[in-house]
Each structure stands twice: as C-alpha cells, then as structure tokens.
Amino acid sequence: MKFKFLIGLFFLTLGSFAQREQLQWLDINLSNYDYPYPVHFIPVNIQQQELKMEYMDVKPDNYNGKNILLLHGKNFNGAYWKTTIEALTKKGFRVIVPDQIGFGKSSKPDNFQYSFQQLAQNTKQILDSLGIKKTAVLGHSMGGMVATRFALLYPEVTEKLILENPIGLEDWKLKVPYKNVDWWYKNELKQSYEGIKKYQLESYYDGKWKPEYDQWVNLLAGWTLNSDFKKIAWNSALAYDMIFTQPVVYEFQNIKVPTLLIIGTRDRTALGKPLVTEEIRNTMGLYSVLGKETQKKIANSKLVEIPNIGHMPHIESFDKFIQPLTAFLEK
Template identity: 55%
Template sequence: MNTLMKMWLSLFIALMVTGCSHTGNSAAEKAYDAELSGFDYPRPVQFFEVESQRQKLRMAYMLAEPGKPNGKTVVLLHGKNFAGFYWEPTIAALVNQGFRVVVPDQIGFGKSSKPEAYQYSFSQLAALTEQLLTHLKIDKVSVVGHSMGGMLATRFTLQYPSRVEKLALVNPIGLEDWKTVVPYATIDETYAAELKSTEESIREYQKTAYFAGQWKPEYESLIEVLAGWTRHPDYPKVAYVSALTSDMIFTQPVLYEFGNIQTPTLLIIGQRDRTAIGKARAPASIRESLGNYPELGRKAARAIPKASLVEIREAGHMPQVEQFQVYFDALSHFLGS
C-alpha cells in the first residue's frame, strides 16, 4: 500500500471512529433536528436556494476545490440512509488527484429542506441537481452514486446525457424491481414503521443488510444521524419524508432503461451485499433470493452498453468503508482514464 493510500485510510478510520460532528459524545447522547443543525460536516456547507413545487427550499452541498485542478468535476450522490458527509474519504482522495468535487444533500435528506407536501421523484431530484450545477457554472461532470444515489445517478445520466462524461455506480439499489414480487406498503404504513425505528433497529438493519452480519465500532458513525433523528421532536417530520422517499425508491425503478445509457459506466459491487427494499414483506419462498448482488451486478453490466464491472469479494453494501483501497483504485482509474 503506498503512502498516499495509507493517509486516506487513516483519515477514513479517524472519521468513522470519531464521527463527523467531532463532539466526542456517544451516539446515544445526541439528538438532531430535521436539518441537522447540531451536526458538523467535515467541510463547509453551502446552501442553494431554489423554488420547487411552489415552495422555497434550501439544498445543502459541499464544494471541494483542488490545489492543482485537473479540469474535471465529480458529483457524489449519497444513499437513502446517508447524506453528503459520509463521502469525505472519497472527497479527500479525489481532490488530491485534482478533481473538483460537488457533494449535494438531496432535498429531503441531510441538511437540506424536508418538505412534507412534495412529490418526490428521481426526475425531480435530478432536475434540482442539474440546477445546482448550473448555479455553480459547472457543465460537464462525472457522476458517482452509491445505493439510492445510484438510482438517482442513473436517472440524472438519462435525463441530462450531454452533461455526464462518466457514470460510476457503487452498490446501487434498484437493480431489481421489487414491486413485482413484494407486496406494496402504503406511505402511511411505511411512516408507521419508520416511527418505530430505534438506534438498535437501525444498527441491526445495517449489520444484516450492509455488512453480512458483522459490525465494527467504526461503523457507529454511519448510524449516528439516523439514530439522532429518532431522539428529536422533529422525528415525525423526518420519518414521514423518509416514507415518501421510500415510496419513490420502490415505485420508480430505473433498471428497465439501462440499455439507454450511452455514457461509459463503472459498476463497483461488494459481493456480500444483500440489500433489498421490502425484503421483510416478500413471500418466504423468494425472500432470500432478493438482493443477490453478485448476480444483479453482472446482469446490470450486461444491460448497460458501455459498462465495466469491478467485484469486491470482501465487501458488502459499502465497499468504500470495508475495502477503501480496492474501491478507490477502481474509481480513480475509471475517472482518470
């Protein structure tokens, strides 16, 4: 492992152990309002004021500028259970290689506004991301999406193909259409389930789905925000918006359009991942067949015309956590080629 990579791995471990808030408190002592007022991101957060669906909203984002620009910009799109802060090790490594990096919190997530009377769709979120880039006077970008961010990155690429030079999908969800095999849960039912979330249930879900039943102390920062929200009076609002975005994920598959992607695409797939929305509601006879990422990744790579596939055996839903060096080597080679 070279000196530079050791530095990024040390940074990553430090962030995972301490959490981005730098308070030194345990997760159990923290409570966060809907827009994470008391939670510090690793870089300065700016806000893009935008009017959407007759509402004035704020879209939070980080903008990282390299000391020696290579002329390329990368947009990092977060997953549903995360926000821009968890991208920090990737941001730091990309900036070191000369990339300008834009990291938005989508509307409904992180420090961004969380409107409850809003039609959440991947097309709408893609449009807001495109407006942010226009505001920043950025034209061409490479887009990297993790988990739900992979679904959004796919929609963004299909919606604005002239803007996207390269597309990278890191364990994206939506590689299978759950609504064809899993009974539908209404928004009210999903909201009721969200209200029951606790630190323990959040940890158990990520342990089982993301990390193949393994849990390490450095993973605690990954649930800090989610757990902190459950302890704040704002949580009903956060839970309802989460139910709305869950419905968006379940009802708006992107996989049927993979064949329309003409952008060079990289799939980075942790092989232990078993994430599948609604798996608990699926018939017992098929439940364990859902979220088979080795199979789903290969199928997606065959469907996308200009796709390449990197499989990471010793990683689950978050290869950027479990196998950062392997993940970033693949990503940087793809973005820089």
Template identity: 55%
Template sequence: MWARHGFSGVLGELALALAGMLAAGASAAGAPAAGASAAGSPAFDARLSGYGYPFEVRHYGFRAQEQDLEMAYMDVQAPERNGHTVLLLHGKNFSGAYWGRTIEALTDAGYRVIAPDQIGFGKSNKPSGFQYSFHALASHTRRLLDHRDVEEVRVVGHSMGGMLAARFALMHPEVTERLTLVNPIGLEDWKAKGVPYTPVGERYRSELDKTPEGVKAYMRGSYFGGEWQPAYDPLVTIQSGWIRGPDWDRLAWVSALAYDMIFTQPVVHEFPRLDVPTQLIIGQRDRTALGTDKVADDLAAALGDYPALGRQAAERIPDARLVALEGVGHVPHFEAWDRFIESLTGFLEGAQ
C-alpha cells in the same frame, strides 16, 4: 473529521401524520441545535444544525413545487486542478457527509468535487408536502450545477444515489462524462418480482417505530454481514440522532415518501439507454432489497442477489465495466477503501 479539514394517493395518509408534522414544522428554519438525549447520545433537528460535515457546507436556494427550498452541498476545490468535476450522490440512509474520505482522495487527485444533500436528506429542507421523484431530484441537482457554473461532471452514486445517478445520466447525458454506480439499489424491479406495495401511511408507522439500536442492528446485518467496526459508527449517527431529536415525526414521513419513490420508480428497465461510459462497483456480499419481510421465504432469499444483479446490469448497460469486490457488502467506501478508491479513480481517469 479527516486530516486536511481537521399525490393523489397519499393525501389521505398525510392526514394520519398531520398532527406530528405540524408539531415539528417550526424546526425546519430555527429548530434547536443538536442536543443530548437522557443517555447522553446526540439528538439532531431536521437540518442537522449541530452536526459537523467534513468540509464547508453551502446552501443553494431555489423554488420547486410552489415551495422555497434550500439544498445543502459541499463544493471542494482541488489544490492542483485537473479540470474535471466529480458529482457524488448519497444513499437513502446517508448524507453527503459520508463521502468525506472520498472527497479528500479525489481532490488530492485534482478533481473538484460537489456533494449535495438531496432535498429530504442531510442538511437540506425536509418538505412533507412534496412529490419525491428521481426526476425531481435530478432536476434539482442539475440546477445546482448550473448555479455553480459546472458544465460537465463525472457522476458517482451509491445505494439510492445509484438510482439517482442513472436517472441523472439519462436526463442529462450532455453534462455526464462518466457514470459510476456503487452498490446501487434498484438493480431489480421489486414489484415486478412479486413484492407487494406498502402504502405510505403504513410505511410511516413503521418508520416511527425505529430505534437507534434497531438502526445499527439493521446496518450491521444488512450492510456488513453481521460484523461491526468503530469506523462504521458515523453511518448510524445521523439516523439515530434524528430518532432521538425533536422532528422525528416529520422525518419519518419524509423517509416513507422516499421509500415510496424508490419502490415505485425503477430505472433498471432503462439501463440499455445509458449512453455514457459506465462502471459498476459491486460488493458481492450485499443482499439489500426492499420488501423481503413482505414475501415468502423463497422469494426473499432470491431478492438482492448482487453478484447476479451486477452481472445482469453490466450486460444491459452498453459497454459497462463491472468491478466485483469479493467479501464486501453494501458500503464499499467504508468496508474496502483501498479497492474502492483504486477502482473509482482508475475509471475516472479513463482506464477501462
């Protein structure tokens, strides 16, 4: 792709989805590879069997919550190593694959880079009977680092990955050298601001109703200010392919569980406890927020105010550095590459 390398509360709702999940259950281990829909667009199974990543994908097997799980990841070495490792954590609507250009730039700068697909995402397992929590995902990630003999990392998290990155740094400060949050969601506690809770079953039914066209329309409006360029197309490919694929019932359930995790497990209240050098890279046009369709217009308009949320986060995190990217939305590493990578590499190298 790039130049160099070419439950207690949900058990009742689970019953609502059981038939669809059982029908899709066999595909986790041996589902059909990516096919084509009637219109010729790609269709993917739960493990993205036919979807190519920018670098070699490895798999780490481990056991958690009485299940055998497999985490996909890329571990890319630098041609000339500087002795440091960067850990890249993806967002909810993405996978490790969208870090390809970032990985190439960082390895060119001397960093070893590890980019996992979290359990429930990308090419990793998608268990439907699983308690998704940021604590669990951070623990899995730490186990992966131990498996790869990595003792310290400079952590970068985008969107949902920003919430996970903050939780990882809080749980494992001894291995976290630096922390960069790129347009993280969760800079506000939506439920504390009055957004009502959406039951998992209701969220599942909403996920089932998604269409490839709707996914692109959402990203165009929410992430890129109504604009779209061909360079953004990879961001919709996986989600759209899953909707067309054989496992969407189960994937929609897993997505609903991930949404529940994000809404009910805020990390923002613990920002003052972060004890690592931290940088926030905030696209100022971003207005991403959960539940804006569930509240009155005045509250919806007040949610996701990233210019204000970024400033507030920088004030709450000890000695944090804020990089405000004007005219940029939710995905700076696609929309404003030069400014993003300059800010990231400068901070990783120690510039304050």
C-alpha cells in the same frame, strides 16, 4: 462455545446501551453536526415551496479541470463521502456533494412529490449555479438510482457514470406486495438506535462491526430524539415510495455514457424482504448476479466486483473501492 457466544452478545448489548445513552440530539437540518468540508446552500423553489438544498464544493489547488458529483444513499447524507472526497481532490478532481431534499442538511418539506427526475433536476441546479457544464456522476445505493436518472436526463452533462452497489437493479414490485406511504410512515416512526444498528450490522457489514461505523447509526438515531422526527419520518416514507414505484432497471440500455459498476458481491439489499416468504426472499438482492446482469444491459460499461464486501464498499473496503474508481476517472 455457547457460553462464549452469550458473553460476546452481552458485551455487544452493553456497548449498544452505552452508545445509546451518549446519543446526541440532532437538529432536523443537522445544523449541530459538522460536515467534513464547508457547506453551501442554494434556494430550490419547487412544488410551490421555497426550499434549501445543501452541498459541499471542494476544489483542490491542483485542480485538473475534471469534476465529479457524489450522490448519497437513502440512509445517509453527503458526510459519509469524506474519505472519497479526500482521495479524489488529491488527484486534482473538483468534488461536488449534495444532500437531496429531505436528507441531511437540506430542507425537510411538510409535503413533497418525490421522483428521481425531480431529485436529478434539483442536483442540476447546483451545477448550473456553479457554472459546471460537464461532470462524472457517482451514485451509491439510492444515489445510484438518482445518478442513473441524471445520466438519462442530462447525457450532455454526464461524462462518466459510476454506480456503487446501486439499488434498483431489479423491480421489487414483481415480488413484493405494495404498501402505501402511510404504511412506510408508521414503519419509520418505529426507528430506534437498536433497530438502526441491527439493520446496518446485518445488511451492510455481515455481522462484523467496527467502531467507525457508529457515526452512521448516530446520524439517523439522533433524529429520533427530535420533536420534529415525524416530519423526518414522513419524508423518509415518501422516499421509500419513490424507490419502490419508480424502477430504473428497464432503462439501463438507454445509458450512453461510459459506465463503471463497483459491486460488493456480499450485498443482499432489497426493499420489502420482510413482506415476502423466505423462498422469494432468497431470490432478492443477489448482487453477485445483479452486477453481471446490469453490466450486460449498459453498453460501454465495466464491472468491478469486490468479493466478500457488502453494500458499502467505500466505507467497508475503501482501498478496493477507490483504486478502480480513480483508474476509471483518469482514463
């Protein structure tokens, strides 16, 4: 048994080495990486800077008059919504998918004061430029925190809110010691292909890797080969500080729009786990509990739990994700 385990570990390591050797250098704004649909940019003049924010706008021929905004997580960009865009446009929905400032193909500022209010406001600028007055808003992971803030700031625009394994369902400041931006920055500078894959394997997929997951590792790891990686790491550190210091958990009761929670119950994602004891760590990121607690806080909300699925339902178990989503949108 032990021999078989060691053989399996050997081939996994060998595969990781081969993948790393083929790793593609990526431009700081992913200009040498193709998104699944045409990309557009709007100028965002904020904080005394002229920045660019990228988005995809996919309007089907059978447009049903309904729109949906898809907001990405911290370790991702709009490209990972490909299959979700395909499914929703087949149903007639117009789908708008931005990359937040500091992520994907959008600008990476030298300095930026990150806040969920600012990201929500930037996102609203895209809708305004397209003349979109009403939309459903779906946020995954960190995107769930952005989506929550968007719904609170713009209830007149938000027709429905969907939160897919959002982070921020608990206040980590109550359990985890504060680390400043410089600490997060030094931590980000240590990123590598092996480290990124190990984190995603353990945190997202419960140790069960599929070849199609490689692309999401490569998108982050390819940046580590870039001479501008320090700027990418700095923006990532600023975003971590935003996530840690700006909880939305205390405002769920203020959400007024119809809300759907899609929760993979195997998820244990929580910021700062390595900084606490095992006893405290075991109380963090319990999505099988957090989903139910959050559903009780949001009036007019529905909870759909997906057993034995982790942080990435729309990647790991697409059919179980898209069915409740489309049913909720078509009501």
